[in-house]
Amino acid sequence: MKIKKIILVALMLGTLITNANEKDNTNYKEAKGTVKVEFNNVKKGHTLTIKNANGLTVYNNEIKNSGNYSRTFDFSALENGVYAVELNKDFEIVIKQFYVENGLVSFINNNNEKIFKPIIRTEGKLLLISKISFDNEPLNVTLYYNDEAVLSETISGDKLLQRVYKLSEQKVGSYKVIISSNNRTYIKDFTI
Known part of the structure; x- marks a missing residue:
């Protein structure tokens, strides 16, 4: 009786291994170089x-x-x-x-x-930023004026992330905005 159980277990194990090998071979046939x-x-x-x-x-x-x-x-x-x-x-x-x-x-x-990439535009003294975020990923915004950070903000909570920033009348010159989202970074240089 004990020998019959061992043979039965061995046959079942052999069948499982054979089926696993056949399945693996099928997957490789679908794959290509x-x-x-x-x-x-x-x-x-x-x-x-x-x-x-x-x-x-x-x-x-x-x-x-x-x-x-x-x-x-x-x-x-x-x-x-x-x-x-x-x-x-x-x-x-x-x-x-x-x-x-x-x-x-x-x-x-x-x-x-x-x-979706962020859209960065300027209109006069305004900086407009928007991004579609179906995955609810936050948008990290850092604004530089003459290589000095003047603003840092994280925008989150909606499918359409939007901000309008009014830039100072007294700070005319070179700006850079760096935006990070979805493990990617986007950079735009502009002058007002």
Whole structure:
């Protein structure tokens, strides 16, 4: 009786291991070493960047033609890990994530992540800042006048983050605004 139980357990364990191996092989058949990256409605001057999980750029290229973008990449030489293809557009960044394991690439999900960039404008003595924030990420704003910080503020709490700053009539000269959100930094220099 005890021998029958041991044989039954061994058969069950063997079946589980076989099924696990078959499932792993199926996943690898879906993964490829070369991948076609496609984006619709790109403009000349947009940039395509590929970054690793640490944020280091492994590829960067400026789009040369407007329209639809398509290019086949060979990612088989990349180290194992998570990577992101980023299309940096005028007002947004579109991100597609993928995973490389043993030279084979699998996309993590079929959805593109979008990060909306802040819009920074000046009108006379006014500085206008707005950003769409569907993910409720706060917006950190630091304003410099002649390399001296004159304002630092965190804006949060809404899907549309907006501020209007009235600049001093007496402080005419060079300004810089640095905005941080979604682990990214945006810088704009201007003069009034």
